[in-house]
Amino acid sequence: xxxxxxxxxxxxxxxxxxxxxCAASGSISSIYAMGWYRQAPGKQRELVAHITxxxxxxxxxxxxxxxxxxxxxxxxxxxxxxxxxxPEDTAVYYCNKLIGQSSWGQGTQVTxxx
Numbered sequence: 343x344x345x346x347x348x349x350x351x352x353x354x355x356x357x358x359x360x361x362x363x364c365a366a367s368g369s370i371s372s373i374y375a376m377g378w379y380r381q382a383p384g385k386q387r388e389l390v391a392h393i394t395x396x397x398x399x400x401x402x403x404x405x406x407x408x409x410x411x412x413x414x415x416x417x418x419x420x421x422x423x424x425x426x427x428x429p430e431d432t433a434v435y436y437c438n439k440l441i442g443q444s445s446w447g448q449g450t451q452v453t454x455x456x
Contacts, residue, residue, distance in 0.1 A: 343445050344368045351450030357390060358427050362450060364420040364437030371395070371415040375440040378422045380433035381449075391422065399447055404430070411423045427454045 350362040362378065365427065370376065370447050377392035391401045392410040408426040420437055434449035 344373070344439075345444055346368065346437060346445055346447050348437055348450040351435060351452045353453045353455065355426055355456050356428055356454055358424045359423070360427065360452060362435055362437075362452075364421075364422075364426065364454070366418040368418065369415075370418050373439050376413060376420050377438065377440050378409075378420070378440060379436045380431075380452075381436070382430075382433040384448070389440075390435075393420070411425040418447070422425075424452070429454045432437065443450070 347365045347369040348362060350360060354360055354362060375392050377389050379389050381387040390405050391409055393399045393411045393413050394399045401409060407423050410423040412421045431452050432452060434451050436446055436449040438444060438446065
């Protein structure tokens with residue numbers, strides 16, 4: 343089963359930007375839909391954006407207009423460009439399939455604070 347490794351998180355001031363990367367251990371070209379999830383302290387993991395193999399995207403209302411998801415099947419990678427970050431975006435971010443999820447990776451911490 344394909345495994346995922348997230349990277350690119352860090353500490354950023356409100357209004358700043360980060361680009362997260364998700365590296366897959368195998369081919370993602372046959373995976374219909376993949377997504378970025380996040381889990382804030384004390385909260386359940388939530389789906390913030392997903393992208394299909396055809397390039398269709400969908401975003402949670404809380405990130406719409408600020409985050410952009412993309413995938414590169416040739417590189418077996420997925421990305422999340424995050425602009426206009428706010429403190430409420432602070433969370434550990436994970437990538438995974440939408441259906442038949444693989445075991446969760448360690449995620450990458452995003453902290454938005456002044």
